[in-house]
Amino acid sequence: MERTKILIIGGGFAGVECARGLERGLRNGEAEIGLVTPASYQLYLPLLPQVASGVLTPQSVAPPLRRMLHRTAIIPGMVVGIDPKDRVCVVRLISGELVNRRYDHLVLTPGSVTRSLDIPGLNEQARGMKTLAEAAYVRDHVIAQLDLAAASSDEDERAERLQFVVVGGGYAGTETVAGLQRLTNAAAKRYPRLDPGLIRWHLLDVAPKLMPELGDRLGRRAQQILRARGTEVSLGVSVAKAEERRITLTDNRVLPSRTLIWTAGVAASPLIGTLEAETVKGRLIVNADMTVPGHDGVYALGDAAAVPDLTKVDATCPPTAQHATRQGQHMARNLLAKLRGEAMTPYRHKDLGLVVDLGGTDAVARPLGYELSGLTAQAVTRGYHLMALRTSTAKARTVANWVLNATTGDDFVRTGFLSRRPATLQDMEATDAYLTPERARELAR
Structure with missing residues (x-):
């Protein structure tokens, strides 16, 4: 039978x-x-945003x-x-x-x-953060913008390459912008011809609040942390049109940028x-x-x-x-x-609640309804991720990566992944x- x-x-x-x-x-x-x-x-x-920002290796999350x-x-x-x-x-x-x-x-x-919307240029210009390949591509792309900006003497080109836009104020977008901004700020020290003050990050969301599922207090705290680092958080705003060298917003602002990371839902x-x-x-x-x-x-x-x-x-x-x-x-x-x-x-x-790792010692978490921030939230956040990883090897790699990144930093190396092919969402x-x-x-x- x-x-x-x-x-x-x-x-x-x-x-x-x-x-x-x-x-x-x-x-x-x-x-x-x-x-x-x-x-x-x-x-x-x-943990995919931590792969994009170089804190974790791909094997740690796979x-x-x-x-x-x-x-x-x-x-x-x-x-x-x-x-x-x-x-x-x-x-x-x-x-x-x-x-x-x-x-x-x-x-x-x-x-x-x-989730893709009917926005002119979105499917051609936006990059996602849903797969391991996308995380690897986004990391390569961001570091490439620093390399190209440092090699250029054209001020307009530099401005375009050093301005980054992330759409989506949920868990994925908030962690992505937090991690990648830390990456670019740390990497800028290795580029003597780059003024770190030229690097600009934007986080956009059509919602009136950042991560409303966290509650008002923690949502505001996350927003304060991002803004203190220099990220411009724009709520009630999204993308109206995406082009290769600029992004037009729904409030009619035009951002010269060659990087659009799309995390606006699934x-x-x-x-x-x-x-x-x-x-x-x-x-x-x-x-x-x-x-x-x-x-x-x-x-x-x-x-x-x-x-x-x-x-x-x-x-x-x-x-x-x-x-x-x-x-x-x-x-x-x-x-x-x-x-x-x-x-x-x-x-x-x-x-059981939500945990959000903002990099370094910053995090916000709401386990079982308790609101936490700072080191306590970071400990809870990383403890939760370790518990959720399904193999002891993945847990060990993740802990080792966290320790190594905290003590020695990143080497900001590009792998050349899909360097000659546009990585569209489709x-x-x-x-x-x-x-x-x-x-x-x-x-x-």
């Missing part, structure tokens, strides 16, 4: 935790697990899947189409080949991509749009036990699913690593129950890779 096939799409927090839970709970021969992901690692997204999963077949590719009627996924392998994978139970955890993976299922704000509508209505054997969780938040009234869980991790663990328990003819249970988890995050439902059904036959 053929074993039950469980196929998990996505190697992020939700997918990996689901696979880990199944490996621990499945009896020998009870089912086989497959995990489809283009990467061979689980990316720890909350523990390999084969250290964490031992009974799961890892399929190197991405699902580009689904035929739920015949229970087949169309997988594009990293070699470019298309193959079909059959399933009995499908766990959708494809995650999210950078959107569910485009894969969700190919499933022909009901969505809300792009996220797949699911029941509290994470089953997809109308699709037997299909479950969705993480950033791509609107999982009901039962701790609040008429709310869905926000797309955070904290919820994705716990949803993955809960999904594993539900699948084990399903296989054994037991009842599945609704997901319920009260948010290319970096493969948002154009998905099939139409009709094409997926055709290939699945």
Whole structure:
């Protein structure tokens, strides 16, 4: 008798935790697990700004899947189409080949991509901070601007290269601008021909407050820290038009700049749009036990699913690593129950709070409702990240990197990553890779 096939799409927090839970709970021969992901690692997204700023090496935030999963077949590719009627996924392998994978139970955890808006020039000029490749590219790009500015005698060109714009006043944008500004300020000391006073950083957000989920006091504190370092924080403002050498804002200001880093929210993976299922704000509508209505054997969780938040009234869980991790663990328990003819249970988890590392000794945190800042917040923030990293090797590397960076600083080296190719959001995050439902059904036959 053929074993039950469980196929998990996505190697992020939700997918990996689901696979880990199944490996621990499945009896020998009870089912086989497959995990489809283009990467061979689980990316720890909350520390990605520290990779861009050179505090951490990429290996620190990308523990390999084969250290964490031992009974799961890892399929190197991405699902580009689904035929739920015949229970087949169309997988594009990293070699470019298309193959079909059959399933009995499908766990959708494809995650999210950078949310793009209909702003002239945005897709061509903006760089994201959602993948390891994007973080590596942004670091190279920022250091390249310093190198080129130092080599130029044109004052206008220098002004353009030394002015940096980050859009998005949430967790990712705030940490990104904090880390990268520290990088450029420290690097400027190695450039005798550069006036550090010419380096300008801007943080923009259409919201009236910075990180409102932190509360007013901590949001103001984070804003004070950034402004004290020289970052210009503009709230209620966004980008109206992006060009190669200048950025026009919605308040009609024009910033001469060749760097636009876009962290203004996320959107569910485009894969969700190919499933022909009901969505809300792009996220797949699911029941509290994470089953997809109308699709037997299909479950969705993480950033791509609107999982009901039962701790609040008429709310869905926000797309955070904290919820994705716990949803993955809960999904594993539900699948084990399903296989054994037991009842599945609704997901319920009260948010534990938010931590924001602003670099050096600066941080703000709100664990369990307690508001912290300074060294205490920094200790809590880094302690939380260490606890969340899934391998002892990743934890050791991260601690070693923190110590090394604090004691010896950075070497500000460019790797030359994608130096001859524009790193557009579409290319970096493969948002154009998905099939139409009709094409997926055709290939699945």
